[in-house]
Amino acid sequence: MLQVEAVSVRRGNVLALREVTITVQEGEIVSLVGSNGAGKSTLLYAIAGVLPVASGRVVCQGRTLNGMAPEEVARMGVGLVPEGRxxxxxxxxxxxxxxxxxxxxxxxxxxxxxxxxxxxxxxxxxxxxxxxxxxxxxxxxxxxxxxxxxxxxxxxxxxxxxxxxxxPRLLLVDELSTGLAPALVTQLLALLGRLREMGITMLLVEQDAYSALKVSDRGYVLETGHIVAEGTAQDLLSSDQVRSAYLGRLPTT
Amino acid sequence: MHNYGIGDYLQLILSGISTGSIYVLIALGIVMIYNVTGVINLAQGEYTMLGAMFAVTYYSWHVPLLLAFLASVLTVTLSGMLIERLTVNPVRSASAVTLIIITVGVSITIRGIALLVWGSTPYSLPEFTGGAPFSILGAVMSRQRLWVVGTAGLVLLLLYYLLDRTLLGKALRACAINRQAASLMGVGPAQMSLLAFALSAALGAVAGIVIAPLTLVTYDMGLMLGLKGFVAAVIGGLTSAPGAVVGGLLLGVLESLGAGLISSGLKDAIAFLVLLAVIFARSEQVVGRLKSRRMTK
Incomplete structure (x- = not known):
């Protein structure tokens, strides 16, 4: 459904993303997690055409999105739920x-x-x-x-x-949980399963990595603009390294 | 001092409303472009001049008046779109001040071209319908002034329908509220900018054509009309369409009362006194808005 191939994105003079490669298969829910400023949202906005891609390729359903304006990307069936509504x-x-x-x-x-x-x-x-x-x-x-x-x-x-x-065939969701009560976040995340049943593929960017991975099939961990870990949501959730470094808010069970 | 009767006041108010209707149309064009693109279009008055000039030209080619009216509006609308593509669109990310200066340049250029094409002699257009003026409570209103008010009213209704009742109008408003979010819905800011310029040019052209029989049509008539429209837009808060309507009518009536009751030499000065008063009263708001515009870019 979506292939991001060695994509780099500049924000000002800073290389916010360095050769990031991710794929999202049709019908999947994939999470991008990582600390603040790791470049998660930058990647979403680059896919959506809001930020220009400096190098690499973004391909969605066989069509290259690089260089398309946001409105053209939207017309290709890519939706974005932006941070801050x-x-x-x-x-x-x-x-x-x-x-x-x-x-x-x-x-x-x-x-x-x-x-x-x-x-x-x-x-x-x-x-x-x-x-x-x-x-x-x-x-x-x-x-x-x-x-x-x-x-x-x-x-x-x-x-x-x-x-x-x-x-949309592909829905990009940026920081769904920001400023919302935890109960509501749980409710909204639970809804993503129903959206998937409707045939919508999703890529989530989430600060609250634990909640996001719980509803995802796979995940990528971003750190300072590149990917440091990837795998099934289960693997990421149980990996000690990932847990200690990125899943700060773990329930104490 | 003279003794003024109610008829005299009514007379002044009526003629103020008809002049004000013109300011309303120009102000609405300025507000629309500002809301959608962030550009303060100081060339708005030139659309008014172009509207009048093209109508005069087409009419002189023996085109019936109504057709000349429509053809002129169409010509000016296309000119507005061309101007947007040539001047504003290529530098969309420029600062607010740069964009204002560009529109001043556009204004001077259009006036220069108009001088070359039409010369400096004044033209005129016949009244749309002849006949005796109407009189109401001792005040008289010429038929052309009724045409001015009626046409402006009709244009307002059409504009209201477009902005409030159609998907395209809502997309235009969405773009004015939040350009980036609108683009994520598939609403192209570049197309909306083009649409805003087209509509503003059409509004200006209509204003120029209906006022043409009441005034001299000259290559530089747009300057003062554009400034008056700008004052009206600022009175209304620069971003509000209803505000522009109130601002335009208020300015028209104030001018008319000032010219009639105090001195006719004051007519133009009043607009600028009002502008100064509004700017002093609202400086924080106006400056703040310009700053925030620049920050969101």
Whole structure:
């Protein structure tokens, strides 16, 4: 599904990623873990086209993503749930979700310029909305509210729902747990299994390595811009070296 | 001092509203471009001049007035898109100040080209419909002034529909709120920037055409109109479309009252007094916004 081949990324004068190679197979959930500043999010943003790739190749479903603008990557079926939610605060919850589906309407001028209520009646859009509302019933209750008036947890759900409206094949999730109550993080992570059943492949970047690896098939450990360990989530969770260095917050059992 | 009756005040307010409608259209163009691209477009007034000039030209080629109107709006819209591609798009990551200076350069260039093409002689356009002016409570309003207000109202409705009721409008607003997040939804900031310039140019052109029968159409008419539109936009907070509407109408009425009750020489000065007052009152907000814009880049 996704091959990242020897990718290096510069941020300013610093080489934030050095020849990073990872693969994500179709239907997998893969975690990128590592300490703050290791380059995890940099990799996600490079895949999504937000940051330019200095060298190496990013290939998704057989197509090279290098040099594509973020909107082009999004139109290829790659969704990103950004850190800090980045929802459109002054637009309604429903409008946020609608915009998530924008990729399906690019250059369909009749739908872009027609009354949005007519677009909302379309079967494909209703299906997606019902799917998102099924996962996050609170969004349906609040659909007329401004996005900015939601709580942090609800905003994270909205960011998720918005990304899902684009029916991505590959979903990149950046720091899902930031600023959320642990119970909510557990609930959201549990949801990833259901998304996988819907055929969505996922690449997670997570500070909270333990929680992320618990729901993942495989994982990579990043340190100062390169990969220092990889393996199945089980192996990484039980590796002493990885545990002591990167999984700081372990439950004491 | 004179003794003013209610009819006189009403007269001044009515003519203020019609002039203000023009400022509203120009201010909305400035607000739209600023929100979507972060550029303060000081060339906005030139679209107004171009609109009037092209309408005059097409009309002189014996094109019916309505067709000349539409053809001129189309021409100016395409010009706006061309200007965006040539000037703003190639330097999208430049600083706010650089971008402002670029728009000043664009403004001077357009005025220069207009001088070469149309010369310095003033032109005029006939009123859209002839006939006696309407009178209301002792105040009179010419038919053309009604056209100005009516057309501006119609354009506002269309704009409201676009921004509030269509997916494209919502995408434009999303891009104004958070460009990066919008691009992750597949909304291209470059396309939205082009769209914002197209819409702003169209708004400016409409303003120029409806005002043309009431004023002299000259190559440099855009300068003052653009500045007035900018003042109106700043009164409204620079990022708010409803604010631009209120700002434009308020400025039009203040000017008209000032010119009518105090001295007609004050008309233009009032706009700049208002601008100074707003800038003093809101300096922190305005400066703060420019700073934060630069930081998010």
């Amino acid at each position: 980045q929802i459109f605060g002054t637009l309604s919850v429903l409008d946020n979700l609608l915009l998530g589906a924008y990729v399906h309407y690019v250059s369909r001028w009749g739908d872009l310029l027609g009354d949005v209520r007519r677009v909302l009646k379309r079967e494909d859009l209703r299906c997606r909305l019902e799917m998102v509302y099924g996962l996050f019933p609170v969004l349906e209750e609040r659909q007329e509210q401004e996005g900015g008036s939601l709580s942090g947890g609800e905003q994270q759900m909205l960011a998720f729902g918005r990304a899902l409206m684009g029916s």
